[in-house]
Amino acid sequence: MRIDIITVLPELLKSPFEASILKRAIDKGLVEIHFHNLRDYSSNRYKQVDDYQFGGGAGMVLMIEPIDKCISKLRSQRDYDEIIYLTPDGTTLNQSIANELSLKQNIIMLCGHYKGVDQRVRDVFVTKEVSIGDYVLSGGELAAAVLSDAIIRLLPGVLNDETSALTDTFQDDMLAPPVYTRPADYKGNKVPEVLTSGNFGKIEKWREQKAMERTSKLRPDLLK
Numbered sequence: 001m002r003i004d005i006i007t008v009l010p011e012l013l014k015s016p017f018e019a020s021i022l023k024r025a026i027d028k029g030l031v032e033i034h035f036h037n038l039r040d041y042s043s044n045r046y047k048q049v050d051d052y053q054f055g056g057g058a059g060m061v062l063m064i065e066p067i068d069k070c071i072s073k074l075r076s077q078r079d080y081d082e083i084i085y086l087t088p089d090g091t092t093l094n095q096s097i098a099n100e101l102s103l104k105q106n107i108i109m110l111c112g113h114y115k116g117v118d119q120r121v122r123d124v125f126v127t128k129e130v131s132i133g134d135y136v137l138s139g140g141e142l143a144a145a146v147l148s149d150a151i152i153r154l155l156p157g158v159l160n161d162e163t164s165a166l167t168d169t170f171q172d173d174m175l176a177p178p179v180y181t182r183p184a185d186y187k188g189n190k191v192p193e194v195l196t197s198g199n200f201g202k203i204e205k206w207r208e209q210k211a212m213e214r215t216s217k218l219r220p221d222l223l224k
């Protein structure tokens with residue numbers, strides 16, 4: 001998979017990809033991440049990429065021309081399955097969107113700033129709009145990092161044990177059961193006996209039951 005991220009702040013985006021699972025995925029060649037500084041596509045000698053909004057009002061808007069130039073250059077090099085604009089009024093990210101995107105080959109993520117991008121960018125180029133929640137961030141970079149992480153951890157070979165992602169919360173519209181590790185008794189707080197019984201049938205049943213209990217209690221909406 002290849003992810004191209006268009007941003008005015010590439011430096012804000014780099015660190016999440018320089019550690020842990022995302023770094024390992026890149027090092028193993030399972031995913032390529034490319035950052036594109038929108039200012040490199042400005043035709044203005046001051047590298048300007050934003051302007052006042054028509055009709056007046058507070059806040060600058062990212063201009064269509066540099067975004068067009070950047071996307072057109074990328075598209076001249078390969079086909080893209082999706083051009084995603086990170087935006088608070090997009091479809092709220094969930095596990096099923098992450099699952100679906102993890103099957104794609106090439107994705108562009110466009111990060112907005114200020115008041116966002118000129119609406120014509122959304123009308124002409126963008127194929128999917130994704131929000132990471134009902135709150136407003138100052139830019140799309142952190143949202144692009146969140147979306148990338150949710151996708152990349154699902155790619156075959158990224159997690160040491162591929163079945164791990166399948167047992168995470170939301171995969172079956174359920175919350176995950178509780179997990180424990182050594183010591184089995186910590187200051188009198190004991191691990192449920194079944195987990196140390198070695199009876200895998202019983203353990204599986206216990207996990208299903210706990211997942212159901214937690215989902216009914218904390219996220220009954222998922223069971224509908």
Ligand code: SAM
Pocket residue numbers: 085086087088089110111112113114115116117130131132133134135136137138139140141143
């Ligand atoms: N004026 C926009 C609005 O009211 O919908 C908000 C613009 S916001 C200050 C600047 C940029 O941050 C957006 O263009 C978007 O790329 C990003 N952003 C902010 N909140 C986001 C969210 N919840 N999910 C994804 N991206 C977000």
